Amino acid sequence: xxNGKQPNLRIPGPVPLxxxxxxxxxxxxxxxxxxxxxxxxDRMTANLRTVFMTTNDVYFITxxxxxAMETAVVNTISPGDQVLSxxxxxxxxxxxxxxxxxGANVTNLDFExxxxxxPEKVRETLKGMGDCKAVVFTHNESSTGVANPLEELCxxxxxxxxxxxxxxAVSSAGGMPIAVDAWGIDVVATASQKSWVAPPxxxxxxxxxxxxxxxAKSTTPKxxxxxxxxxxxxxxxxxxxxxxxxxxYAIENSLEAMVAEGIETVFARHxxxxxxxxxxxxxxxxxxxxxxxxxxxxxxxxxxxxxxxxKEFLARVRRDFNVILGxxxxxxxxxxxxxxxxxWVETAHIDEALEAAGRTLRVMGG
Amino acid sequence: xxNGKQPNLRIPGPVPLxxxxxxxxxxxxxxxxxxxxxxxxDRMTANLRTVFMTTNDVYFITxxxxxAMETAVVNTISPGDQVLSxxxxxxxxxxxxxxxxxGANVTNLDFExxxxxxPEKVRETLKGMGDCKAVVFTHNESSTGVANPLEELCxxxxxxxxxxxxxxAVSSAGGMPIAVDAWGIDVVATASQKSWVAPPxxxxxxxxxxxxxxxAKSTTPKxxxxxxxxxxxxxxxxxxxxxxxxxxYAIENSLEAMVAEGIETVFARHxxxxxxxxxxxxxxxxxxxxxxxxxxxxxxxxxxxxxxxxKEFLARVRRDFNVILGxxxxxxxxxxxxxxxxxWVETAHIDEALEAAGRTLRVMGG
Numbered sequence: 001x002x003n004g005k006q007p008n009l010r011i012p013g014p015v016p017l018x019x020x021x022x023x024x025x026x027x028x029x030x031x032x033x034x035x036x037x038x039x040x041x042d043r044m045t046a047n048l049r050t051v052f053m054t055t056n057d058v059y060f061i062t063x064x065x066x067x068a069m070e071t072a073v074v075n076t077i078s079p080g081d082q083v084l085s086x087x088x089x090x091x092x093x094x095x096x097x098x099x100x101x102x103g104a105n106v107t108n109l110d111f112e113x114x115x116x117x118x119p120e121k122v123r124e125t126l127k128g129m130g131d132c133k134a135v136v137f138t139h140n141e142s143s144t145g146v147a148n149p150l151e152e153l154c155x156x157x158x159x160x161x162x163x164x165x166x167x168x169a170v171s172s173a174g175g176m177p178i179a180v181d182a183w184g185i186d187v188v189a190t191a192s193q194k195s196w197v198a199p200p201x202x203x204x205x206x207x208x209x210x211x212x213x214x215x216a217k218s219t220t221p222k223x224x225x226x227x228x229x230x231x232x233x234x235x236x237x238x239x240x241x242x243x244x245x246x247x248x249y250a251i252e253n254s255l256e257a258m259v260a261e262g263i264e265t266v267f268a269r270h271x272x273x274x275x276x277x278x279x280x281x282x283x284x285x286x287x288x289x290x291x292x293x294x295x296x297x298x299x300x301x302x303x304x305x306x307x308x309x310x311k312e313f314l315a316r317v318r319r320d321f322n323v324i325l326g327x328x329x330x331x332x333x334x335x336x337x338x339x340x341x342x343x344w345v346e347t348a349h350i351d352e353a354l355e356a357a358g359r360t361l362r363v364m365g366g
Numbered sequence: 367x368x369n370g371k372q373p374n375l376r377i378p379g380p381v382p383l384x385x386x387x388x389x390x391x392x393x394x395x396x397x398x399x400x401x402x403x404x405x406x407x408d409r410m411t412a413n414l415r416t417v418f419m420t421t422n423d424v425y426f427i428t429x430x431x432x433x434a435m436e437t438a439v440v441n442t443i444s445p446g447d448q449v450l451s452x453x454x455x456x457x458x459x460x461x462x463x464x465x466x467x468x469g470a471n472v473t474n475l476d477f478e479x480x481x482x483x484x485p486e487k488v489r490e491t492l493k494g495m496g497d498c499k500a501v502v503f504t505h506n507e508s509s510t511g512v513a514n515p516l517e518e519l520c521x522x523x524x525x526x527x528x529x530x531x532x533x534x535a536v537s538s539a540g541g542m543p544i545a546v547d548a549w550g551i552d553v554v555a556t557a558s559q560k561s562w563v564a565p566p567x568x569x570x571x572x573x574x575x576x577x578x579x580x581x582a583k584s585t586t587p588k589x590x591x592x593x594x595x596x597x598x599x600x601x602x603x604x605x606x607x608x609x610x611x612x613x614x615y616a617i618e619n620s621l622e623a624m625v626a627e628g629i630e631t632v633f634a635r636h637x638x639x640x641x642x643x644x645x646x647x648x649x650x651x652x653x654x655x656x657x658x659x660x661x662x663x664x665x666x667x668x669x670x671x672x673x674x675x676x677k678e679f680l681a682r683v684r685r686d687f688n689v690i691l692g693x694x695x696x697x698x699x700x701x702x703x704x705x706x707x708x709x710w711v712e713t714a715h716i717d718e719a720l721e722a723a724g725r726t727l728r729v730m731g732g
Contacts, residue, residue: 065607
């Protein structure tokens with residue numbers, strides 16, 4: 001919708017970017033060991049803390065969101081540590097795989113696709129585990145459009161154990177509230193291409209005092225993702241490794257804008273556009289995949305009528321309406337479609353996407 | 367020099383970018399799981415092979431250059447493996463640190479700063495080591511402006527051992543010839559912000575059959591940097607993790623341009639501008655740090671007169687001439703300055719930088 005030729009990209013990230021942000025992304029390179037970078041990093045660090053409602057350390061790392069999740073794991077967990085993985089979908093499974101790849105002894109608590117994690121089941125599992133070093137889970141499962149009840153989950157984990165809380169907030173942070181200090185979250189992992197109105201390329205993490213204590217004891221090998229490197233260089237206003245400048249420029253701008261707008265307003269805006277999307281889907285006679293109370297405020301997953309070929313549906317929406325929707329993943333392939341509404345999104349973007357979906361379904365006889 | 371306000375950024379990366387590349391960097395996001403991405407990745411893969419003169423696998427990874435070096439190590443080396451590290455400076459030391467972080471048993475062969483690695487010393491060391499799993503070293507040490515004699519080093523390593531050759535070519539690849547197949551290099555690690563006329567954010571690696579054999583036996587834990595993930599997804603024209611699109615757009619463009627220009631011409635162009643820089647430095651009565659025959663074609667390291675305060679020199683050049691030069695690192699701090707000339711660089715950029723250096727030295731009484 002930025003111009004006649006650009007498709008309406010409504011996948012749950014990378015998010016489309018407005019022209020002024022794209023212009024920033026295309027700014028000239030600067031010396032990442034010079035004073036401008038130090039100034040930028042300083043402001044970004046302060047603003048990121050504001051968004052996460054934390055006094056914890058925060059770091060910017062050149063990587064995809066999976067790199068942020070790996071950073072959470074390799075800095076806190078040692079081989080053989082007991083870890084509880086709570087998964088409600090593809091990204092929860094990925095967090096478990098990362099913990100397993102680094103030698104954690106993982107207990108799995110999986111919930112059916114489209115459902116949220118049940119805090120009482122988490123409580124039972126933790127009671128049965130004895131020692132648990134860390135709990136890894138996804139805040140917002142973008143593969144199913146489910147937002148886990150984060151505050152309740154954190155409360156239960158804190159009540160039942162001393163486990164670190166390692167949170168994949170890749171598709172929620174910046175669009176949904178995450179009160180890092182109040183809820184006691186030790187590491188939050190997120191990435192630039194979601195609610196931050198920036199391209200992919202920068203991973204962001206928060207790191208608590210408890211996480212640092214675990215870091216001191218962690219025997220997991222690490223180098224690029226060792227937070228000690230980022231901490232040491234932060235003191236001199238530098239990155240340890242050459243950072244992805246175009247994405248840093250965009251995040252700097254977004255963080256300033258979010259703090260200026262007020263983070264509560266940013267979250268309310270995401271909630272409002274999500275409600276608009278859910279209402280629109282229901283108006284088309286379609287059903288949401290998750291229960292309403294667990295429906296995500298950054299991505300909506302909508303069930304396709306049973307007789308509709310999901311692959312053809314996505315292809316037609318794209319061909320006939322220049323709208324790119326997300327499909328289903330793994331066992332949900334062909335059964336759902338997804339509409340992203342994080343970061344820069346207007347009701348017109350959503351209405352166009354829903355109209356394209358509705359008209360395509362009618363043509364296909366759905 | 368792009369316009370009156372932009373400084374002449376002459377550090378050895380990130381390199382400044384011409385306006386048409388910056389415009390590409392600022393292009394709208396696309397679906398990284400859609401057909402445009404698959405097309406782009408396919409062309410980029412073919413062109414990167416051409417530049418590296420190889421039929422080996424090549425991968426694009428969202429990370430800094432250090433991430434490419436870590437990829438080389440974690441995919442091929444297991445804890446306890448004998449590794450020879452050849453270092454001629456800061457980046458050679460970093461490669462050794464990465465190998466050590468992942469449990470390699472490292473034998474060090476270090477050369478004095480400003481000197482290149484001596485192939486005969488490498489031969490002796492390999493003879494004395496017995497079993498050696500891999501040799502890690504830097505092609506072009508940007509901290510000292512030294513280019514190691516790559517072909518000779520590879521020849522000696524191949525003659526004396528079955529060790530894998532893992533090459534840090536972060537600051538050389540794209541600007542200096544690296545005949546991966548002919549010279550038998552198993553993994554080349556490089557990054558976008560150097561000779562590739564692109565911003566930082568994408569690491570690139572080549573991966574040989576022998577490296578894959580080592581991968582099959584490697585017990586080092588890995589996830590984000592596991593080349594198996596990149597290989598599996600390449601088959602369906604996708605990245606395993608959301609890639610840094612703005613930088614991919616720029617590299618795609620640069621690779622097309624390099625192949626169209628002819629890679630021999632690209633390398634000759636880098637040689638010519640390096641000669642121009644070296645001649646210019648000598649005209650100012652200054653001495654190069656490295657011996658002429660090992661002087662890099664992507665960055666020139668120049669000794670400062672002994673009575674000159676190096677920090678003040680850099681600050682004055684910047685303040686008075688809007689030229690940003692590289693300084694010395696570690697024990698060379700304050701003793702040298704460096705001029706980057708890789709990627710997009712014209713003689714006017716170099717002449718301006720040299721004139722700024724010369725006039726500043728005269729003012730400072732050097």
